[in-house]
Amino acid sequence: MTDPAVSVVLEDDPTPLVLTVGRTLRAGTRDPESRRLLASLRETVVVRSKDDPQSVTIRFGENRVRVGHGTASDADLVLTVDLADRFAVESVTGAEPDAPLVADVLRVLRPPLPHWRNAATRFWELTSQDPGMPRELVVVCEEEELVLGGGLPRYVLCGGAEKLARVLSGTDVFLDEVYTGSLAVRGTMTQLSVMAGASLKVRFHA
Template identity: 40%
Template structure:
């Protein structure tokens, strides 16, 4: 297991989130969502003292994983190799939305589902964090330009300084999802996000999207 310990902002406690070696994208995506939840205190808030094994299955692919909750620890492993206490079936393209009735321990399942769906930060905060996290990726443009469409119209943002720019424009909530890893950039293009830059830059931005979504 590869372990990361995330300090909880509000609780002052630590939650260790571990994934197996050579983890699948699904395991990584789950772990990244839980890390986001842990960073804001959301995870501790919803998980409380929950303990047990929760099977998580994708509704449209064979992807499956098991979240094992313990005292201050969360382990995520591929497949379902134990008899789980609860099983949830989720849409990984819709931020782990539950798509069918849970099986087993409903309270545990609800806690796990909530932990997988931490509230998104404001798009501007998410964009700044995204930009910081992806600086080391080869070929990443110097400047991220954002046109976020919110309830009050278009808000503009610029992050970074330099000669090369990349623009993302679209609904503020969807952009926040891309920047946090809750949503996938290539999929978001089909959902209305628009970009301005070269094909090579799109390729690099995809790597950046995967960095925050899967930690790869």
């Protein structure tokens, strides 16, 4: 049986959180289990930040998911989450925390991470032609190395497999991980700025 096709539609002039949720749901359409869940859900779900007033409303429909800013009054479920930790749930309104609906919504908000090599390749495909990007990106994971592009200038990014996958897929914020030491980089400050912009492009538009 062919898996259903699912489209993710964002409001006009979307907020950063709408873009982030939209990118996350689109990532789910590339995973068979998440895609089947996206196609089967019919509820209206609000996702709110635990730290600030940001919120989005997700309206699941037949093979189409609509995402807009704000808190809908007709929501079936409201999740208050930690946006810095892949939508980790802080509280639930409208269902028990262990209800199947909560588990299903969290499953589509937390699709499987790609392999770090696949995330790096997709990152390069989306950003390599942008102004200021290095001609060569070297991604180092323990003893493995992936070289994307070729020539100078070069930029080097080093980290663990999961952290590389999270950053290069847009799940985590590049600059935050560099500043906390979760990622090591080798390049100029100008390149750091360009890579930060490329990371936000992937985070919001991939």
